[in-house]
Amino acid sequence: MSAQWVVYQEDELAIEGEWTLAHFPQLKAAIAHLPAQAGQAREISLENLQAIDTAGAALLVELLGVERVGEIHAWAPSLPAERQALLARIAQAMSSSLAPKPVSEPWWHAMLALLGQQVDALWHQQLQLMGFTGLVVATFARILWHPRRWRLTAIVAHIQQSGFNAVPIVALLTFMVGAVVAFLGATVLRNFGATIYTIDLVAFSFLREFGVLLAAILLAGRTASAFTAQLGSMKANEEIDALRTQGLDPIELLVLPRVMAMLITLPLLTFVGMLSGLAGGAMVASLSLDIALSQFIGTLERDIAVTHFLLGLSKAPVFAFVIALIGCLEGFKVKGSAQSVGEHTTSSVVQSIFMVILLDALAALFFMEMGW
């Protein structure tokens, strides 16, 4: 194999060896070593050119110039016709400027712009969420009187996917947290000889807060992401545009069934969460605190008013609505690429968990002030 790809002597340029992609770096180096005027050499010999592909041809065109290679049939008639054609074709392709317009900006410029963009995006996101909420509510009001358009099948399917299939994980998780809360309570309350209040602790925390909060956070991770990915890939595939052009309303067909399913699902899951949280607490109580199950249930009945249960449950539909809306809205924001589907899925989970916790904190404040 020739180690010299190109030889320049006395205004004569000889091109040798295999000008192929495999030798691209060596070829580039060889060309860089040539004197500047080599490209305008009077004589060019392609006699010893053994192989050439598009990569090699591109380098050759760069070396000799577009015009010269474009007229290759005139000065290298002995080159096989197909190689002439290749070189001429590559020269033609390279005749227009290849470099796309460079985007050069000072770095602080870009940084400021990014900061501005993000603040602006945050603001827009809230606006969009509110607008979307309005749109969904309006659509809901519109179809309320047309039971035929309620899409029961879709609602049931979503209830199965996002609700029924989530029962085991919700139950398991709340059971374990219930046990942990009971342990914590027992450890702290033992110092005051008030171990029996562990029951109240578990009941209060699960009925008012943890039952609904844990279920909502799980659904935010499990279902909001699923909604975003489903709607997002439909958006990327232009399926949503196809629906629109057929005069079908994507809000009615895609968003409402999901929202309704969540409105039904989350209260039910909350109930499951409360029960299994209490069960976790009861297990710890009976196994390590010597509080019998009958005593546990008796204390619950006597001490815990039903308002706590109702307060906890009242938050479930609100959380459900927010989670479903954020999941769907982020799905609609997806643009073409797979990357964008990923970004918006992440964003939908983060946003919905954030909103759930924020609303929960506000609700706790409100309930406290009201003395409920």
Add this chain to the structure above:
Amino acid sequence: MSDRQTKHKTADQEPVISVRGLVNRFGDNVVHDNLDLDVLPGEILGIVGGSGSGKSVLLRSIVGLKRPDEGCVEVFGQALDSLDSQQRSQMERRFGVLFQRGALFSSLNLQENIALPLIEHARLSRSDAEYLARVKLSLVGLPASAALQSPESLSGGMVKRAALARALALDPDVLFLDEPTAGLDPISAAAFDELLVTLRDALRFSVFLVTHDLDTLYSSCDRVAVISQKRVLAAGTLDEVAATQDDWVQAYFHGPRGRAAQQAASTHHLQE
């Protein structure tokens, strides 16, 4: 045309791809039943067949994306599934594939899409790879400004061209094209045919060309294989295949479009 055909007519050469007794099923739906096919070195083999006749599935089984239910596929004399992963990767870099729907990487811009195999396989530096990528983009007729665009912002025809540029990135030994000219305007489609022949003549690769475009068949294919009734119904030069006694083949080549394309090809040939 005839002159090119004789030049590449190499009946006794070892085929680059040989498919024997191929059976493909999806559940109860048998797509291929005992299908045989050869692709010879340096030829452009046109694959035609009705929609849903299994052209894309055949392409996928040859490049190893779908494991055949029965039969074997040999590429360069070796069965793909007998190779270990490294040999297989070596083999696969000799392929260039243009998927029916483009399959550009949506998170990369066009230039990066094409530079990716150059960086990964040919081990070029990023700047060299992107430079070559721009040459390829220009070669398939995309403007320089498209290099930084992302795939989602392209028109259907531009996606096809960019996908062709990516298939050509490594100067492959076998090029698989699934309906490359569908969605191109007639002028670009003609330019594509010409480009394909120019590159094939210079680089001597084989082309497995699935197409519904009769003009492409007449202007650039050396041989044609008709897929129908779950197998290769006929394979040979255009004239041989067009003479096959089969209703579908007759309707295909001697229908109004077939005749028009044939006429166009022959007048074009006379003018040359």
